[in-house]
Amino acid sequence: MEEWKYMEAIDAMTERRSVRSFSDRKIPEEVLARILKAGLHAASGGNLQPWSVIVERDPERSEKLGKLLKYPFVEKAPVNLLFLLDWHKLAVYSRCKKAPFAEHLSTNHFFIAWDDTVLSAQAMETAAWLSGIGSCFIGHIMDCSEELKQMYHLPALTFPALLLSMGYPKKMPPKPRKLTKEMMIFEGVYPDFTDEEIIAAYDRKYENREIAFSDTTSAGKSRIDLFRQSLLAVYREEEAEQILREALERGYLTEIQRLFGIHYHPGREIGGDLPERLRNQGLFPF
Numbered sequence: 687m688e689e690w691k692y693m694e695a696i697d698a699m700t701e702r703r704s705v706r707s708f709s710d711r712k713i714p715e716e717v718l719a720r721i722l723k724a725g726l727h728a729a730s731g732g733n734l735q736p737w738s739v740i741v742e743r744d745p746e747r748s749e750k751l752g753k754l755l756k757y758p759f760v761e762k763a764p765v766n767l768l769f770l771l772d773w774h775k776l777a778v779y780s781r782c783k784k785a786p787f788a789e790h791l792s793t794n795h796f797f798i799a800w801d802d803t804v805l806s807a808q809a810m811e812t813a814a815w816l817s818g819i820g821s822c823f824i825g826h827i828m829d830c831s832e833e834l835k836q837m838y839h840l841p842a843l844t845f846p847a848l849l850l851s852m853g854y855p856k857k858m859p860p861k862p863r864k865l866t867k868e869m870m871i872f873e874g875v876y877p878d879f880t881d882e883e884i885i886a887a888y889d890r891k892y893e894n895r896e897i898a899f900s901d902t903t904s905a906g907k908s909r910i911d912l913f914r915q916s917l918l919a920v921y922r923e924e925e926a927e928q929i930l931r932e933a934l935e936r937g938y939l940t941e942i943q944r945l946f947g948i949h950y951h952p953g954r955e956i957g958g959d960l961p962e963r964l965r966n967q968g969l970f971p972f
């Protein structure tokens with residue numbers, strides 16, 4: 687392959703963004719086959735390839751999947767790829783061949799298997815984008831592992847890691863702001879950033895968003911309650927009330943307050959039954 691073709695692909699990758707609305711155009715078989723093959727050739731720790739992907743193209747099951755995840759675009763996607771961390775196949779093979787397989791009990795290999803699964807998903811996402819196909823990852827599928835286990839007959843030692851919904855874009859969204867390379871890519875050692883440098887960098891990313899915050903509607907009141915609970919999980923009571931008062935006086939939450947106070951609120955993020963569900967699948971080596 688000539689270099690200019692690689693350069694074109696790299697330029698296309700910097701144009702990448704998540705696409706959450708798909709046209710009715712079908713993905714041709716040969717295009718999908720090429721995308722899937724790109725994932726098969728992803729790097730893999732020890733080349734163990736402890737992952738699988740379920741290709742979902744059935745409109746009825748996609749609808750069920752979208753409703754389960756509460757994502758309408760999943761229902762409409764012509765293809766949904768369900769990526770599984772998967773030790774099942776290697777465990778069976780090792781047992782049959784009398785090899786002492788114990789990778790599913792290794793913390794180290796849990797993370798390497800997760801890396802492998804995500805790398806294959808990323809390879810397919812990139813291949814799709816370079817084929818003119820948009821997609822969006824959904825990490826929230828981890829929360830629905832029990833339902834997905836029933837729906838897709840998932841055996842022990844497998845776990846849903848990511849979903850990739852894909853299709854030809856109906857509407858191309860704007861590219862979201864990203865942090866600059868100075869904040870993300872370091873030459874030599876980790877920089878000794880000042881707080882001001884970090885604040886300025888994240889302000890550039892988030893400063894344009896103000897999220898209305900008032901008690902004039904019942905939705906507004908529940909949002910205030912949720913934000914208060916989130917603050918109380920992290921700050922002392924007086925500090926929490928002070929932050930809440932400031933936001934109400936201003937009439938808006940900043941994007942970072944919305945992100946960690948409402949969207950990924952501590953009540954949702956701390957604890958949870960994910961370890962238990964992993965353990966049910968024979969997969970919690972911690």
Ligand SMILES: Cc1cc2nc3c(=O)[nH]c(=O)nc-3n(C[C@H](O)[C@H](O)[C@H](O)COP(=O)(O)O)c2cc1C
Binds near residue numbers: 702822823824826
């Ligand atoms: C691991 C992972 C999980 C994600 N989960 C979700 C999700 O549950 N729902 C969703 O709408 N988007 C999800 N996304 C897409 C991100 O929201 C998106 O990548 C991010 O907003 C940056 O936008 P961009 O991809 O257009 O650059 C996920 C992306 C990744 C990498």
